[in-house]
Amino acid sequence: MAGGKEIRTKIKSIQNTQKITKAMEMVAASKMRRAQERMHQARPYAQKIRNVIAHVSQANLEYKHSFTLERPAKRVGFIIVSSDRGLCGGLNINLFRDVVNALTEWQSQSAEIDVTTIGSKGFQFFNRVGANIVSEATRLGDTPHLDDLIGPVKVMLDAYTDNRIDRLYLVHNHFKSTMSQTPQLEQLLPIHAVEPDETLSHHWDYLYEPDAKDVVDGLMTRYIESLVYQGVVENIACEMAARMVAMKSASDNAGDLIDELQLVYNKARQASITQEISEIVGGAAAV
Amino acid sequence: MANTIRVDIVSAEQDVWSGEGTMVFAPAEMGEIGIAPQHAPLLTRLKPGEIRVQQESGEEQFFFISGGMLEVQGHVVTVLSDTALRADDLDEAAALEAQRRAEQALADRGGELELAKAKAELIQAAAQLRAIQKLRGRA
Numbered sequence: 436m437a438g439g440k441e442i443r444t445k446i447k448s449i450q451n452t453q454k455i456t457k458a459m460e461m462v463a464a465s466k467m468r469r470a471q472e473r474m475h476q477a478r479p480y481a482q483k484i485r486n487v488i489a490h491v492s493q494a495n496l497e498y499k500h501s502f503t504l505e506r507p508a509k510r511v512g513f514i515i516v517s518s519d520r521g522l523c524g525g526l527n528i529n530l531f532r533d534v535v536n537a538l539t540e541w542q543s544q545s546a547e548i549d550v551t552t553i554g555s556k557g558f559q560f561f562n563r564v565g566a567n568i569v570s571e572a573t574r575l576g577d578t579p580h581l582d583d584l585i586g587p588v589k590v591m592l593d594a595y596t597d598n599r600i601d602r603l604y605l606v607h608n609h610f611k612s613t614m615s616q617t618p619q620l621e622q623l624l625p626i627h628a629v630e631p632d633e634t635l636s637h638h639w640d641y642l643y644e645p646d647a648k649d650v651v652d653g654l655m656t657r658y659i660e661s662l663v664y665q666g667v668v669e670n671i672a673c674e675m676a677a678r679m680v681a682m683k684s685a686s687d688n689a690g691d692l693i694d695e696l697q698l699v700y701n702k703a704r705q706a707s708i709t710q711e712i713s714e715i716v717g718g719a720a721a722v
Numbered sequence: 723m724a725n726t727i728r729v730d731i732v733s734a735e736q737d738v739w740s741g742e743g744t745m746v747f748a749p750a751e752m753g754e755i756g757i758a759p760q761h762a763p764l765l766t767r768l769k770p771g772e773i774r775v776q777q778e779s780g781e782e783q784f785f786f787i788s789g790g791m792l793e794v795q796g797h798v799v800t801v802l803s804d805t806a807l808r809a810d811d812l813d814e815a816a817a818l819e820a821q822r823r824a825e826q827a828l829a830d831r832g833g834e835l836e837l838a839k840a841k842a843e844l845i846q847a848a849a850q851l852r853a854i855q856k857l858r859g860r861a
Contacts, residue, residue: 586816644766
C-alpha cells in the first residue's frame with residue numbers, strides 16, 4: 436500500500452487549508468456588512484456638503500476659489516485607493532490596470548504625474564513601476580478614520596493651490612454588489628459645477644464668519660476629504676466582498692481536490708487489498 | 723412651522739442627529755451664536771465646543787463637536803462636524819507626515835508639531851469639560 440499514507444497526509448493538509456479559507460470567508464462576510472454600513476453612514480455628510488457647495492456656487496460670491504477654476508493640464512495628480520492586504524482576487528490588479536491606462540494616456544499628452552497612494556498594495560505597485568509618489572497612507576485597518584487621510588490629501592490640495600498640479604483624480608473600487616466591483620476614476624479638482632438648487636433663484640449671498648475666503652477654503656477642503664474618505668470606505672467594502680468570493684471559490688476548489696484524492700486513495704487501498712488476497716490464495720494453492 | 727428650524731448635524735463618519743428646534747446655539751469662530759428660525763443665510767466655521775438645540779417641548783439637546791462648519795439656509799441649519807481635531811498647523815503636520823512616510827525617511831521631527839497637537843487637544847478637553855459640567859448641573 437505504497438501511496439496510501441502519502442495521499443492521506445495530502446488530504447489532511449488540504450483539509451487544513453480549507454478550514455482556513457472557510458474561516459476567512461466568514462470573517463470577510465461579516466466585515467463586509469460592517470463596511471457597507473459605514474459606507475451608508477458616510478453618505479449624508481457628503482450629500483449635505485455638496486448641497487452647501489451648490490448654494491455657495493450660486494451665491495453672489497465676491498471670492499472665487501481656485502478649486503473651481505479650470506486650467507490647462509500640465510501636471511496631473513492621482514489619489515489611488517487600494518487594499519492593505521492581498522487574497523482578494525483581482526481587485527487591486529484590475530484597479531491598477533485602469534490607473535496605468537489613464538497614466539499612459541496623460542503621458543502621451545506629455546503631462547507629468549504625481550501619485551498619492553492609500554493602502555500598501557498600491558504603494559508597492561506604484562513604487563515598483565517608478566511613479567512619483569508624493570504621499571501615502573497605509574495600514575488604515577478595517578475602520579479607517581478621516582484623520583488618517585487629512586495629511587495625504589492635503590499634500591495634493593496644496594500642490595493644486597500652488598499650481599504644481601492642474602488636475603486631481605481619485606481612483607477606487609466602486610461597490611456594485613457583492614459579486615461585482617468595478618474600478619472608478621473620478622475627477623476631484625477642479626470641482627465640477629454642481630447642479631443648481633432651483634428654489635434659490637434670487638440674488639443673495641451668505642453672511643460669512645470670519646470671512647468668505649477662510650470659510651470657503653475650509654468647506655472645499657472638507658468636501659474633497661469627504662469624497663476621499665468615502666472612496667476609502669467603499670474600497671474596503673469591495674475588498675471584503677472580493678475576499679469573500681475569492682475565499683469561497685478557494686474552499687470549493689479545496690473540496691473538489693479532496694474528493695479526487697479520496698477517490699485515488701480508495702482505489703489504491705482496494706488494489707492493495709486485492710493484491711494481498713491473491714497472494715494469500717496463491718500461497719495456499721502452493722501448499 | 724414658522725417658529726421652528728430644522729437642524730441636521732452630520733459628521734463624515736456618521737449621521738449624528740437631526741430634528742426640529744426653536745433655537746440653536748453654536749460655538750462659531752468669532753464667538754457663540756444663536757440661530758432663531760428665519761435667520762439670514764450664514765456660513766461659518768465652528769470651534770470645538772458644544773451645540774445646544776432647544777426644542778419646542780422645552781427639552782434641550784447637547785452635542786459636543788470638535789470643530790466644523792455651519793450653514794444656515796432658509797429653514798435648515800446644517801452642522802458639518804469634524805471627526806478630528808483641526809488646526810492649520812496640525813493639518814500641515816499631517817501632510818508633512820504623509821510626505822515623510824512616502825519618502826521613507828524616518829527622521830524625528832518632534833518639537834513644534836507636538837506643541838500644536840497638545841494645544842488643540844487642550845482646547846478640546848476644556849470644551850468637553852465645560853459640556854460635562856453643564857450636563858451635570860442640569861441633572
